[in-house]
Amino acid sequence: MAQKSLLQVEGVETYYGNIRALNGVTIDVNEGEIVALIGANGAGKSTLMMTIFGTPRARSGKIIFAGTDITNLPTHEIARLRIAQSPEGRRIFPRMTVLENLQMGASLDKLKYYDEDVEKVFHLFPRLKERISQRGGTLSGGEQQMLSIGRALMARPRLLLLDEPSLGLAPLIVKQIFDAVRELNKSQGLTVFLVEQNAFGALKLANRGYVMVNGNVTMSGTGQQLLADPEVRAAYLEGGRH
Missing domain, CATH: 3.40.50.300 (P-loop containing nucleotide triphosphate hydrolases)
Structure with missing residues (x-):
């Protein structure tokens, strides 16, 4: 193709x-x-x-x-x-909640598609929805990786x-x-x-x-x-x- x-x-x-x-x-x-x-x-x-x-x-x-x-x-x-990046070592914002981390990813697009995109991330990674108010630094390694990818996806790359x-x-x-x-x-x-x-x-x-x-x-x-x-x-x- x-x-x-x-x-x-x-x-x-x-x-x-x-x-x-x-x-x-x-x-x-x-x-x-x-x-x-x-x-x-x-x-x-x-x-x-x-x-x-x-x-x-x-x-x-x-x-x-x-x-x-x-x-x-x-x-x-x-x-x-x-172009969006999920960097080595995840580099999420540990003091921010899951939701706040996702908001940081969406900031480039002035939150225009914010609600729709958050739902897409939660559909992809249901665990993040369960942890929505939890600080990033308290998540497991796998959850932090999901959050890092989710944050990158919020930029609609x-x-x-x-x-x-x-x-x-x-x-x-x-x-x-x-x-x-x-x-x-x-x-x-x-x-x-x-x-x-x-x-x-x-x-x-x-x-x-x-x-x-x-x-x-x-x-x-x-x-x-x-x-x-x-x-x-x-x-x-x-x-x-x-």
Whole structure:
């Protein structure tokens, strides 16, 4: 099925001081796809996710979103283009309630669709509705991850960036999170770019995937192709590097 490219990362290099974290990375994400980026801890996956969002900046290369060059745009302007991020470590507001956290996600759209969008989040994650008045910091890890994704969805994104959504969570909760992402993609056509150390879960979920090693994209293919690839299996799926 022919799809229109929504996000293009072209030859991006990112540095922390003098240390090069991304080495000419090129990936693309088509409208309506789930694309996974897998790799060991420290491979540069989260750096790429943050570079797309403008912090840190790409030192060279280009990032194009929906035909607009966003490489040097400030983060708040990137967010206005309807890219939303659920960052690594969740980063919810711990002193705010579940509802207040969701309101923070909706602020870009001046609460225009607020009631409708809150109901959508509660439909996706019924647990959050049960915890509506509870402070974010008192939620379990899984509930905080649901809240982080829910807050991102309140911005009505065209592209959802998910950074390590399964990190530190029990398998049953991971399944709930991945099922919710699949449902969003299927029912709303939401485009998702997913960074994950859980290679098996991510590639099962994804239409396509990329493998990153030491700041380089070393392999790409459909989720099924990568799941079946002997190198990927040895490194990420059979008790090898994680």
